[in-house]
Amino acid sequence: MTNNENVNGKNINLVIGGTGKTGRRVAERLVQRGVPARAVSRNSEIAFDWHKPETWGPALEGVRAAYLTYAPDLADPAAAPAIREFAARAVDAGVERLVLLSGRGEEETHPSEEAVKASGAQWTIVRCAWFMQNFSEDFLLEPVLGGELVLPAGEVPEPFVDLGDVADVVVAALLDDGHAGRTYELSGPRLLTFHDATAAITAASGREVRYVPVTAEQFAEVAGEHLPPEIVELFTDLFTRILDGRNAFLVDGVQEALGRAPRDFSDFAREAAAEGAWKQ
Template sequence: MSTLSAINTSSEDDTVLVLGATGKTGRRVTALLGSAARPASRSASTRFDWSEQDTWEPAVRGTTAVYVVPPENPVLLNDFVDVAVKAGVTRLVLLSMRGAPDDDPFEAAVKGSGTEWTILRPTWFMQNFDEDIFAPSVQQGELAVPAGDGVHPFIDVVDIAEVAVAALTQPGHHGQTYDLSGPEALSFPEVLARISEVTGSPVRYVDIAPEEFTAVLREVGYSEEIADLVTMLILLIRKGEEAHVSDSVRRVLGREPRTFADYLGSSKFA
């Protein structure tokens, strides 16, 4: 059950609003949904901007479900959920994160919507190494993070997107919080060694102080709040608190999650 034809059981009249449609998960959710998707972002034909509330209702009008990549402010998400429900949306799928507390305000906004909801709590993305936060450093041959020898079950965003589409289009996912992970826990040195094997270019791992890492994030444009959050999440890996593997991908999709080798074969490193 890993293709759209296998997991999409929605009506031909259903339209799914995909927020963050140009992002790592959003564009893959859009591709899987095909004609059922209404991709929305600041640059898409369906314009959506969290900072401009007059873009919300036109974007959500006529849709039945929403894939929600949340803003930084939970108040905005609360307000958007109200708009979506008034527009007739009956299903919300939220991209959250591993370790989010049960009283997380972003999750609370979706759970209190009065509609069907599903929460996705994935681990760190494999694609961070070739598409996002770690990519520039990997390309330069040295990645410095304060993770020590801690291990983490990085997940391929393809798996997140397929679980999201299942929740958006199939019955049986209402009220579920899915902890999503890859099939094996790897350290940063192990990840970089595997990348080097594929590319033929060595990538060195440097274990740096947390405050140094936070400062680097701020220098490249991350807000103070997000830089502190990212550092805190990395330190959880360092402390050994992020090693556990979950079975939600298999339970939802009926197959094992993609391995790091699978990711490398379809990544920019291939």
């Protein structure tokens, strides 16, 4: 994807994590609207690395608004200090707006949120939990292709949110008035268990996919056979802590930000299947 930058004045919208799930979609939408965008990552032409503050200055040159995503996860203890320092440097560089992707139901992300709020910039927080696209382009894709999701998620329902909705909210917060000082919590229009989600994928793709609930210990044992210990720990924590029912209710962030209803999981599944997401 080509950025359409304009460094004459503070016109550029910075997208950190520009090759990631949300950042890629945000950058694409900005470019489609003819808005100057700079999508950065560790491997971009203008490189950006949260662990290398010397990369921040070049990324901030000519920037008026910035979308912040933190890798590996905003709940990481290292996130808040980095976000705080970056936000201060961004404001000093003339950045007017900061939009932060945060985790829904994750208290560990609150220090990073507070750092953005205290920066002096116009701020918007976008809180999300599980993305629908985790099933089609992320760590659940391989198990879906294998026909079986073995996860320690029990029967807790989750209001899966579409990444297109997330990107639309972020772009609105970057470009439009009326979103400063708002915290948007995003969800889809209905609650689904992983049984429901795999049934929808089966119906849309014609590929039989079933969900097999297991204990956290069973999951860690199986995952440990082909994943590094730190990844196994991250996934086990993700399933057992975030999917404990804390997010098992709907919220109106998409409607509040965009004036429309969020996308349904069945629509996502049909489109993903039509695009060949689940063809081997």
